[in-house]
Amino acid sequence: MMIEQKEAVIFDLDGTMTDSxxxxxxxxxxxxxxxxxxxxxxxxxxxxxxxxxxxxxxxxxxxxxxxxxxxxxxxxxxxxxxxxxxETTLKPGLDEFLQLLKKQHIKIGIATSNSRLLLDAFLDARNLTGCIDAITTSCDVNKGKPEPDVYLKTAEKLAVSPQHCLVFEDIPMGILAGKRAGMTVCAVEDDYSALLRAEKYRLADYYITDYRQVLDHTYEDLRGFK
CATH class of the missing domain: 1.10.150 (DNA polymerase; domain 1)
Known part of the structure; x- marks a missing residue:
């Protein structure tokens, strides 16, 4: 299972948690x-x-x-x-996946290149603020993605070592950031990055088009193709 032996899941925001x-x-x-x-x-x-x-x-x-x-x-x-x-909508299956993470006591973080104001507004409007354990924006660290800083800082806030973190990302630069942080990365399908799909497949460990694929184990495991 993708989340087996993981103590934290860290999400990017745009294109990963929401179609924005x-x-x-x-x-x-x-x-x-x-x-x-x-x-x-x-x-x-x-x-x-x-x-x-x-x-x-x-x-x-x-x-x-x-x-x-x-x-x-x-x-x-x-x-x-x-x-x-x-006007933004949650990615399919995300709400159910967040509930599963909470049920299994897996910590939840967000590491985004977006502004804290927009992130907080998005979370508040969907009553998700209370289920997030740590938030870092790339403005909080020295360098944005593809450098690993924002993911490493989020893991530090969660008090979880990078190898026990699972990242969800929608673009190659974000996937690279997670990998450079020493984390496992699942690429998320998004219309905006459709032309970059081959690069996402090359870089990521897993691939999903819907978060329910994590729940029912129908996600794509890319590790055997590296």
């Missing part, structure tokens, strides 16, 4: 339109894995924005907040 990546497509389009700039063709490949702060710094530097980091982050938070509260 479409929000950032809309926000970026609006943002660049407001700045009078064309939408870059490969923007999301360039910023994949960056923390909220690192992304703001990247935008300011590359597009010579007159705003400072906090102003850019505040703008993104303001535009996205209502969407995270009312």
């Amino acid at each position: 990546m479409w929000i950032w497509e809309e926000i970026d389009q609006d943002f660049f339109r407001q700045q009078g700039l064309p939408m870059p063709e490969h923007l999301h490949e360039e910023i994949e894995g960056m923390s909220f702060t690192e992304t703001a710094q990247y935008f300011i530097r590359k597009y010579q924005l007159s705003k400072n980091v906090e102003e850019v982050k505040e703008l993104w938070n303001r535009i996205a907040l209502d969407k995270y509260i009312h």
Whole structure:
């Protein structure tokens, strides 16, 4: 069983716990339109894995924005907040999986590149705050994904050694971060990263399209193909 001998499960947020990546497509389009700039063709490949702060710094530097980091982050938070509260949905089977983890006394953490404001709003709106044992954003550590910092910090907060942690991630940079932290990683299907599916298969230990596959043991075990 995937969670056998695991003491903690750590989730990424966007694309992993919730279908939310479409929000950032809309926000970026609006943002660049407001700045009078064309939408870059490969923007999301360039910023994949960056923390909220690192992304703001990247935008300011590359597009010579007159705003400072906090102003850019505040703008993104303001535009996205209502969407995270009312329009994002849980990944299929996640609620049942969280209940199983609680029943088996397996600790639950979140390690996200998103802002703490949006994460807290998302959790509060779905009554999930009480079931999360530790939260770290990439802004809380020195470097964002694919560096392992955010996962190692979350494991430290949970008081669980990395080898006893199972990570769920939806993009290659996040999978790399979990692997570099010395953790087992399950890749999660997401429409946003569909073109990266082969890379996700190459990097991850397991693969799911629905969290109920963990419960009924129908997930894909990729370890024998490495």
